[in-house]
Amino acid sequence: MESNDAAAVFAALGQESRLDLLRILLEAGPTGLSAGAVGTALGIVPSTLSFHLRALEQVGLVRPTRQGRSLIYAAQIERLRHLVTFLSQDCCGGRPELCGDLMQAWPASPPENGPMTPAYNVLFLCTRNSARSLMAEAILNKLGGERFRAYSAGSDPAPQPMPEVLEKLESLGHDISGVRSKSYREFQKPDAPRMDFVITLCDELQGQNCPDFGGHAITASWPLPGPGQFASGSHERTLMLNELYASLYRRLGIFTSLKMEALDRMSLRHRLDDLSEAPLTVAKEH
Numbered sequence: 001m002e003s004n005d006a007a008a009v010f011a012a013l014g015q016e017s018r019l020d021l022l023r024i025l026l027e028a029g030p031t032g033l034s035a036g037a038v039g040t041a042l043g044i045v046p047s048t049l050s051f052h053l054r055a056l057e058q059v060g061l062v063r064p065t066r067q068g069r070s071l072i073y074a075a076q077i078e079r080l081r082h083l084v085t086f087l088s089q090d091c092c093g094g095r096p097e098l099c100g101d102l103m104q105a106w107p108a109s110p111p112e113n114g115p116m117t118p119a120y121n122v123l124f125l126c127t128r129n130s131a132r133s134l135m136a137e138a139i140l141n142k143l144g145g146e147r148f149r150a151y152s153a154g155s156d157p158a159p160q161p162m163p164e165v166l167e168k169l170e171s172l173g174h175d176i177s178g179v180r181s182k183s184y185r186e187f188q189k190p191d192a193p194r195m196d197f198v199i200t201l202c203d204e205l206q207g208q209n210c211p212d213f214g215g216h217a218i219t220a221s222w223p224l225p226g227p228g229q230f231a232s233g234s235h236e237r238t239l240m241l242n243e244l245y246a247s248l249y250r251r252l253g254i255f256t257s258l259k260m261e262a263l264d265r266m267s268l269r270h271r272l273d274d275l276s277e278a279p280l281t282v283a284k285e286h
Contacts, residue, residue: 006083006086006087008059009059009060009061009079009083011059012055012056012058012059012061013056013061015052015055017042017044017048017052018052018055018056020042021038021042021049021052021053021056021062022056022061022062022075024038024041024042025038025062025073025074025075026075026077028074028075029074032065032072032073032074032075033072033073033074034071034072034073035049035050035053035071035073038053038073053073059079060076060079061075061076061079061080062074062075062076063076065194065216120144120147120148120149120196120197120260121148121149121151121193121194121195121196121197122140122144122148122149122150122151122195122196122197122198122199123150123151123152123153123184123187123195123197123198123199123213123217124136124137124140124150124151124152124153124199124200124201125152125153125154125155125184125198125199125200125201125202125211126152126154126200126201126202126226127154127155127156127202127226128154128156128157128158128181128226128228129152129153129154129157129158129161129181129182129183130154130157130158130160130161130162130165130181130228131161131162131165131226131227131228131241131244132201132202132224132226132227132244132248133152133153133154133201134152134161134165134169134179134181135165135168135169135241135244135245135248136150136152136199136201136248136252137150137151137152137179138150138169138174138175138176138179139174139245139248139249139252140252140255140256141174141175142173142174143249143252143253143256144252144256145256147256147260148256149193151187151193151195152182153182153183153184153186153187154181154182154183154184155183155184155211157181157182157183158181159181160180160181161179161180161181162227162228162232163232164227164232164233164237164238164241165227165241166179168241168242168245172245184211187213188211188213194216194217195213195216195217196216196217196218197217197218197219197220197272198211198213198217198218198219198220199219199220199221199222199272200219200220200221200222200223201222201223201224202223202224202226218265218268218269218272219269220269220272220273220275220276221276222251222275222276223276224244224247224248225240225244227240227241227244251275254275255272255275258271
């Protein structure tokens with residue numbers, strides 16, 4: 001941290017309400033608090049609270065994320081750690097032991113060569129959540145390693161996955177112990193993981209637009225034909241599932257190879273759109 005950067009942080013904190021605001025967010029921890037909860041705790045009207053939050057956000061002390069229709073604010077502990085390091089780097093003329101427990105006030109940053117944690121949450125949507133989206137979820141969880149965590153859901157979920165889908169995934173070495181059909185509403189709850197990408201795999205979700213998962217998520221559409229048009233156990237359904245798996249595996253292999261950190265949101269959206277290939281050509285049932 002440079003001197004001018006540290007000065008900007010101190011200037012932002014040079015107001016009693018902002019100090020109280022930051023302390024409340026630090027108490028809340030990484031999960032943060034909604035603006036409404038912060039305003040209630042501090043007794044600050046929304047317009048004044050927004051002014052203070054914006055001032056702290058501009059210097060990197062807080063960061064908002066969208067969950068559904070709410071903004072959740074969390075204190076940026078790493079930023080505060082940098083500030084303490086800046087203040088104490090020359091502590092006591094090169095004798096840090098004289099500074100007492102100052103440097104122990106903050107836990108050390110995770111080592112750069114330590115194990116990565118899943119960085120990107122990806123939700124695959126389809127109407128029934130019984131075939132395409134379940135396969136995409138299983139494939140990405142296998143290909144994505146620790147960089148991705150995949151989920152799937154539907155707007156009108158089936159009672160259970162297609163048996164042929166479970167059989168295929170298991171035969172290809174996927175863990176199917178947790179595979180189930182479920183509603184996308186599970187991922188709109190306050191405690192649901194925040195999605196970074198939401199990808200629909202059918203032409204439409206029962207005539208609905210893509211559900212709202214907040215402005216943070218990058219959305220894309222990869223329309224693929226549904227195997228439900230063919231009878232259960234038919235040769236045509238088996239062929240389609242094979243084609244769907246191969247297509248999803250190919251697309252997700254490219255997706256996981258993208259250098260996410262080097263691309264802005266617009267570039268990422270374009271890359272996802274590029275992966276939306278023409279519908280598969282499969283045999284029709286007679």
